[in-house]
Amino acid sequence: MKYAKRVLSLSLGLALCSAAISASAIDWWQLGNTKVGPQKTLQEFHQYFQEQFPKMSLAQYALGSYAFNKQAYQQYQEAMQFNPGDLTLAQGKKLWEAKFPDGKTYASCFSDGGKGVAAGFPYYDSKTHQVVTAAMRINACRSSNGLKPLKYGNSDLVALQTYFTSLSNGLPTNVKVEGAGAVAAFEEGKAYYFMHRGQLNFSCASCHVAYAGKYLRAQIISPLLGQSAHFPTYRSAWGAVNTLQKRFMGCDKKVGAAPQKLQSSEYRDLDYFMTYVSNGVKINVPGYRP
Incomplete structure (x- = not known):
């Protein structure tokens, strides 16, 4: 639980600082607590994004950043007709x-x-x-x-x-986390997601939770919820289809951190956490992204 220990101490400290905040609202840093368990984590993430974007349905999260801009969504629809x-x-x-x-x-x-x-x-x-x-x-x-x-x-x-x-297109993501070993792997993935790293000292959550739906330069940042549902995906930046773990490597590089190897335990646990959180979002593969 090497990552989990770091995030737990951070989460507990932040929780004390936020005691005055309404109990009904969820702040993004509170979502990093690695001791609440998978079921509550799923509930809290879905509640958080519902609070942030009350007009968005769960199905729309499969669209990622395209769900936040009508013009971009039209471009997405056109691209999907002839998806490379x-x-x-x-x-x-x-x-x-x-x-x-x-x-x-x-x-x-x-x-x-x-x-x-x-x-x-x-x-x-x-x-x-x-x-x-x-x-x-x-x-x-x-x-x-x-x-x-x-x-x-x-x-x-x-x-x-x-x-x-x-072969699962149209079906909702339905990942299970059952048993002590599974929970431990899930929490390691969660801790990695919230761990700050690299020269920019960013975590995955810094962008895809705290700034989800907001612009970074000319692009809208996609929310964590639903990200796994369209992978493997075609990205014009890659000029090819690739996997969610390939995207992990790219994100780590962008924040100035050394990427893990494909199918490393770190990336598999991260994949496990992210996909579980997207339970209920329907699969649509291959996706298309800029």
Whole structure:
């Protein structure tokens, strides 16, 4: 709980300073308390964003920053008609359906061929005591069928993740945090989200909670709620489809912090926390972002 300890002490101190604030209102720094548990965390985050943006429905959070500007939303609708990410989706479908040397396919590794399964990813595996992501499960499927795992970040693996996740399109995110190990991993992810780091001394929460919906230079900052629902996503800045963890790396670099490796325990726990908080937001993959 290395990150959790730091954030807990900060949270307790800030809580004392905010004692005079109305109990019905939630201030963003209070959301970093790592001792309230997953269920209350989910409730408080949803309440916080409802207080900040009372006219927004839960479904609109899947739009990210596009939900805050009508003109940008129109551009988004136009982009989604010819989303460049659909090329990656098609590539993923082709790979998904290709037969392994033993005659099986990726679908054989997942219940119902993978339909609706990604809505519950990532999840905590009590046997291996770690958070398991879609990329890990896809590579495990390859290994069990006689193929070598793909390197994390590999374009084929990203395409497979995109197609696998698209099999849950239209379904609400439904990640579970059950058991002591799962709660510990969730709290580590939460602590990482609120931990200040890098030369700019920013945390993820500094932007996507405290300044969600506000402009940073020419762009509106997207809220935490719903961010995971459109990943893997096509970003024009990348010129490609990539994953939520790839975005973590970019954010860490921007604040002057050394990024973690893809599928590191830190990023998997962070992924776990962020996706759980977005429970109820419907999946729409591949997304499209500037």
